[in-house]
Amino acid sequence: MTTTPTTPDLTAPTPSLARRLLRDPLGAAALGFLLLVVLAAVFAPLLTSHDPNEAVLADVLAPPGGEHLLGADSSGRDVWARLLYGSRFSLLGAALAVAFAVTIGAVSGLIAGYFGKWFDELSSWAASILMALPAMVVLLAARSVVGPSAWWAMGIFGVLLSASVFRLVRSTVQSVRGELYVDAARVSGLSDLRIIFRHVLRVVRAPIIIQVASIAAVAIAIQAGLEVLGLGDRTIPTWGDMLNDGFQKMYLAPILLLWPSLMIAFVCLALSLVANSLRDALEGTAGAKKARPTRVAADFVPVTATTTHGAVLAADDPSVILRVQQLRIGYAGGTKEVVHGISFDVRAGEVLGLIGESGSGKTQTAFGIMRLLPEGGAIAGGRVLWKGTDLAGLGDREMTAMRGSKIAYIPQEPMSNLDPTFTIGHQLIEPMRLHLKIGKKEARERAVALLRRVGIPDPARTMRSYPHEVSGGMAQRVLIAGAISCEPDLLIADEPTTALDVTVQAEILELLRSLQADLGMGMVLVTHNFGVVADLCDRVAVMQEGEIVESGDVRQVFRDPQHPYTRQLFGAILSEDGIRPTFVARQGVPAAQEARR
Ligand SMILES: Nc1ncnc2c1ncn2[C@@H]1O[C@H](COP(=O)(O)OP(=O)(O)OP(=O)(O)O)[C@@H](O)[C@H]1O
Secondary structure (H helix, E strand, C coil): CCCCCCCCCCCCCCCCHHHHHHHCHHHHHHHHHHHHHHHHHHCHHHHCCCCCCCCCHHHCCCCCECCECCCECCCCCEHHHHHHHHHHHHHHHHHHHHHHHHHHHHHHHHHHHHHCHHHHHHHHHHHHHHHHCCHHHHHHHHHHHHCCCHHHHHHHHHHHHHHHHHHHHHHHHHHHHCCHHHHHHHHCCCCHHHHHHHHHHHHHHHHHHHHHHHHHHHHHHHHHHHHHCCCCCCCCCCHHHHHHHHHHCCCCCCHHHHHHHHHHHHHHHHHHHHHHHHHHHHHHHHCCCCCCCCCCCCCCCCCCCCCCCCCCCCCCCCCEEEEEEEEEEEECCCCEEEEEEEEEEEECCCEEEEEECCCCCHHHHHHHHCCCCCCCCEEEEEEEEECCEEHHHCCHHHHHHHHHHCEEEECCCCHHHCCCCCCHHHHHHHHHHHHHCCCHHHHHHHHHHHHHHCCCCCHHHHHHCCHHHCCHHHHHHHHHHHHHCCCCCEEEEECCCCCCCHHHHHHHHHHHHHHHHHHCCEEEEEECCHHHHHHHCCEEEEEECCEEEEEEEHHHHHHCCCCHHHHHHHHHHHCCCCCCHHHHHCCCCCHHHHHHC
């Protein structure tokens, strides 16, 4: 099965966030209304000449019209003035509750979701307690301690609501933390802080926006509820206090209930509508449609070879850049071992093929080298030496700097390893600026040149594209460009063609081969296809069930495979119809390797 590359029209410019927001008529109307309310609150003194607290006995319960636009309340205070000044407190009170809830909830949720461990347990426990507390009872208890201060009430309410923000953010971050593009960002050497700000925050912002709107609406309602119960601060005009007055004079002047009720209802509704359309507008940026290539079996791809053939390494060879010694990788506290003491070397400019069937431990080995094992995984024994330095001895910061700049990685699935919320240009530029300490302009020029080098026909356009706007083959080219962007000494390519269709596989392998030859990088090529090993590799290590069962010079292993499993892998290629006639004809010597000699 093959994948049809998608070629959407990229010429149409992406509209700005404000434009997308205004495209939704309901959202635009709601935003306009909220802006009017805010402006009315700010410019209240210009919109009325009445003091909202001035009581005029002669005007008690005066009907709308005349001197009082909306009438006067039971104390003879101007309703229009109280409505205007009341919006100040209602909005500021809601903002205070939102600020507390979001600051505490989002920050702790981010840390707990991303880093987990003891902080996650502690904060989840605290959030459960906060959620179990009845908000109204807590507010009443707080009032008896701090008095009828509405500001205190809103602050405390914000703290109580922070638990729901915490839970939302924590679960969203946990789900995005496992995404391949977050792993890819880690592999490219970005620090956790940068990943959180650049990749994770963009995903959690939409749910946070919706949550902010509902917190603000609930805060306005709770605040009004406290005032209606007569538990608020009577010295400041509020919509709740107006409601309280309205309830008391419900039979004499029911219209007094109307104005604050309408304001509360419309503001809450507008908040929700604006949040919805803002969320939709932001999601639009993310490019919701992700075109994933179909996963197909890797196949033999005949390409012409140019790499020089490597010899078997001596134990103290100074040209060795990576030495893996007796590496063991385990899960579940070491009870499940998936790599059982493997050893191999990679020399500068050499291509090592790591071959084996699915589940033999190839990817775990690659992750172990980069110290990026999934949660629960750990190096249970052995050493990974980089130019003589044990990588286990490096601090997190040094290891982060190492990834991307010295050791780069190309993943199996290109689409999942690109962040759908950023343009391709952005994702290429960022690691270069970080590792090469160059300016944006220079990084952009380098990125365009790199895209051209990896065979992208219109680099400028691709720079502006989002991942869903390019085909699987192009996405893999982009990742290759990113991997070589900081001129690494070693490139680990983990089945880089598995997710691509056969014709694209050939092009990508050809590209990798020519890049490796041009840049003189060492390369570990993870594959389950001996044809690929024959075409690209100088040496090969055959993995079975977490062990290397045979390794050596590719020609030697092809001519005279020693282990039954290696012969079995050969058998798998040779039995494939129409594949590799030249390979068969030369008594098991790969055609490409022959061509090199
Ligand atoms: N997160 C994990 N927890 C526990 N075991 C795991 C985990 N990830 C992988 N493994 C186990 O490690 C072993 C090796 O997996 P690995 O992904 O390295 O295989 P592979 O040779 O790369 O296969 P493939 O070609 O399918 O990617 C498998 O048995 C797998 O079940």
